[in-house]
Amino acid sequence: MQFSVLPRRGAACRASSSSKCQVRTARSSRTAVCRASASAPAQAAAAVDAAAFETFLLDTQKQILAEAEKLDGSGQKFVTDRWERPNDTGYGITCVLEGGDLLEKAAANISIIRGTLSAQRAQAMSSRGRSQIDPAGGQPYSAAALSLVFHAAHPLVPTLRADVRLFQVAGCSWFGGGCDLTPSYLFEDDAAEFHGYWKGVCDKYSPGLYAEHKAWCDKYFYIPARKEHRGIGGLFFDDLDAAGAAFDVQAYTENVARGILPSWTAIAQRRRTQQFTEAQRNWQLLRRGRYLEFNLLYDRGVKFGLDGGRVESIMVSAPPLIAWKYNVVPEQGSDEERLVKVLTVNNRSYRVIKQLGEGGYAFVYLAKELPTSERPSAPSDAVAIKKIIAASGEKLSAARKEVEVLRALSHVHCLHLLDHAINPCSSSSSLAYNVLLVFPAYEDGTLADELERLAAAGRQLSSHQVLDIFRQICAGVAHMHSRGYAHMDIKPHNVLIRRPRSSSSRAQRQQQQQLPRPPSALQMVMTAAGRGAAAAAGDDDGDGDGADEQRGLAGDVEAGRSLVSWKAGCGCWFVCHIDVVYSGKADEQQGLAGDVEAGRSLVVRGYEAVLTDFGSARSIPIHIDSRAAALTVKEDAEAHCTATFRAPELFDVPSHCTLDGCLDVWALGCTLYAMMYGASPFQQAVDQGASLALAVMNCRIPWPKPPAPRYPQELHSLVGLCLAAEARQRPTVLQLLQRVQELLSAGLPDAS
Known part of the structure; x- marks a missing residue:
């Protein structure tokens, strides 16, 4: 078996159709002739031009040095140390700048190495799937790499680390490299900008490349002993086979090298102008300790280099100043804690x-x-x-x-x-x-957050939205009651929501092309009978009756309130209700209209609501047979149930009674009122300094008076059902759900 050797500068690398790689000596220089397999992908058919890659690394290093000196602005220059390996086995160029205004220490190194794999190296490499490598060692190899690290003097400027490399052995060529940030303080906009830059680079080669190489980076730069990542990640890739890839691996690697400084420069310029404290500088030194821990304990490149490599050039990546302190725990809620x-x-x-x-x-x-x-x-x-x-x-x-x-x-x-x-x-x-x-995660926040957002915009939920959200909350409460629990603290703050969204994916659009043509705009006007028939044709729950679909088709087809959407898979159309008050962004609303106009299939969702925060939940029924037991329940309610949503029987708990799910029904009534008018009906008593307990037990509901907008009387009556002073007069949650469904089916006008 014959092996390739990375040529010295100036040597040529010639492609051939043969799968073998030959090494030959001409005068004093060795030339690698790499022959790529004829069956390799067309984009990777040409052999790797190692000499050209070496020249590229040298040129890129010079460009980085010039740009970094200009960026630093202190007048400090890189010191260049060129070194040779013995017996014509390679050389390197180590360039270091120290004591700059921006760059406390910066290093940009070139390493061109030829040698023979030791058993330890060979075993490590073959264990990563390089089947061409003999675990016993002894094979000749060559490597060419550009690596850099920039340690900033300013603690708000993140450390930049990057490298690109080519490794050749056993007739094969593998590329590796990456670029990542290690900040001492986390700025989300910096992280988004950095990752966005690299996603743009990756997307030119493959849509999934960024996600793959980002995950690789997150996995690699991890400190198992600390159970923490070294930084915020970036890109990392290794062992990319130049002959087997579906894209031009060498071009990709070179573009990563070109992007190293551009991905960091704007961030560094932005942060270097900010003031910092001595405490922040000390934190930076502590975080540098983690940086060095990773390098010495886990970094494969460092381990590879220390096995017979040039120690000074390898350890040049170490920060200039580092601090270690025993068991440092950042203050809770601090910027330091946020990072780690x-x-x-x-x-x-x-x-x-x-x-x-x-x-x-x-x-x-x-x-x-x-x-x-x-x-x-x-x-x-x-x-x-x-x-x-x-x-x-x-x-x-x-x-x-x-x-x-x-x-x-x-x-x-x-x-x-x-x-x-x-x-x-x-x-x-x-x-x-x-x-x-x-x-x-429900990143849209709570129902209380949404009500505040709408109020600030001078808007409110439509009657349909109020009922639909309330239906979902009631369904969750009914499930809790069926499992023997009352929530005990239902309120808008304990309901998480997702705002209405629409989706019309490319896959859906492709599928749509296989379905019958949509009806014309005139056909979108459907009778109630026709709508029911269309709904019954679909049956998502498999029971054959189409009831779920019919229950979802509330209201007549009204201009500006409903649209007709294709029911994929059953060959029919059904009405999907869209409320007048749509809380999405303007471009989302325009997207809805565009999809309808184009006849595309839409999945249109209203608000999604889930009940949360079950720390106050209690088993029901609660049997009270003494004054002491009554006081215990009252004190528990005072500690865990929000007062303005608390049922009257919890303000003055009788000595002999049974409490059950009616406690939650009262809170549901307060929540329904808050969805319409922004707060519990009993918040006004608190604001006016009146007795809350008296207001609750007397059930004084401050309905808005003209000219203030009022929701339909049916919704007011629903609140009244829930807020019956006597618990036994309140409906069960299942009865409440039935009434809500009736109102949804009937359709209600909005507040006016």
Whole structure:
């Protein structure tokens, strides 16, 4: 077997149709002749021109040095150290700038190496799937690489690391490289800009390339001992076979090299102008410690280089100043904590993106799961993680109870518990625990947030939207009651929503081309009877009666309120209701109209609502047979139930009674009122300094008076049903659901 050797500069690399690679000596220079397989993809048929790649690296290094000196602006220059390996086995050019205004230390290195694989190197490389490499070693190899690292003097400017490389052995060529950021402080706009830049580079070669190489980067730059990632990632790729790829790997690698500085320059320029403190500088030095830990303990390139390489050129990537302190714990809620916040739930690690909210002894974070060696394909969807700090036995018991309730629930309108963990805190108290609950993320926020947003825009929910959201909440509550629990704190703040959206995917559009032609615009006017027949033709739940579809087709076909949409798979059309008040963006509304005009199939969704925050939930029925028991229930309600949504029987609990789901029905009535008029009907008593308990027990509902807009009387009556002073006079949630469905089917006018 014969092997290729990376030529010295000036040597030629010639392509041939043969699959073998020959090495020959002409005078004092060795020339590699690489012959690519005739069956290789057309884009990769030409052999790798190693000499041209080496020249490219040298030219790119010079360009980076010139641009970096100009960017630094201090007048400091790179010191160039050219070195030769013994016995004509390669050379390198190490360039270092130190003490600049922006660049405290910057290094840009070229390494051109020829040698023989040691057994240790060969085993490591063959274990990564390089079947051409003999694990016993002894094969000649060649490598060419450009690597750089920029450590900024300013703590708000992130560290930049990048490299590109070519490795040749056993007649094959592999490319690798990447570019990543390691900030000391996290700026989301910087992260978005950096990743957006590299996505643009990758998209020129393959739509999925960015996602693949970003995930590779996240997986690679991970410190297992610390259970944290070194930075915010970027790109990383290795072992890209030049002959087997579906795109031009060499061109891609060279474009990565060209993009290194452009991906970082704007970020560095923006942050270097900001003031920083000594504390921030100290934090930067501590974070540099993590940087070096990764390099020395886990980086394959460093390990490869230290095995017979030039130590000075390898360790030049080390930061100029570093600090280590024992067990440094950032202050909770600080910018420092935000950078390193990684929550671990049952061996799954999640990086916190931002804090969504807090209350009492709990925090809620938006997070994404991080890929690890055990889970290389982590889901891309964000999750919400509720962190409960249980600093006492009582709080730990309450958290365990919440988990118990969540695990008992399984309903589309009750927030689903994806995972949970109870971990001891790093505290001296044996009773201190962190309880972590993982849920799907609802990034549109709560129903209360949406009501405030609409009010600020001078808008409100339509009657249909009010009823549809209320229906979903009631359905979740009914499920809780069927499992033996009352929520006990229903309010808009404890309802998560997703805003109305439309989708008309390319796949749907392609499928649509195979279906019968849509009707004309005139055919879109349908009679009620025809609409019912069309609805009955579809049957999503498989029971044959089409009832689900009919229940979803509320209201007549009215201009500006409904559209006709194709029911894929059954060859019929059905009416999909769209409310006049659409809370999406203007371009989304125009997209809806465009899809309808073009006759495309649409999936149009209204608000999605789920019940959340089950920390106040209690088993029902609650039997009270003494004054002491009544006081206990009253105190529990005062601690866990929002006063303006609390049922009257919880303000003065009788000594002998049974409490059940009617407690939640009262809160549902308050919530329905708040959806229409912005607050609980009893908030006014609080604002005016009146007795809340008296207002609740007397059930004083302040309905708006003209000229203020009023919702239809049917909705007011629905609130009145829920807010009956006597619990036994209130409907059950199932009865309430039936009435809501009747009103949805009938259709109601909007507030006027």
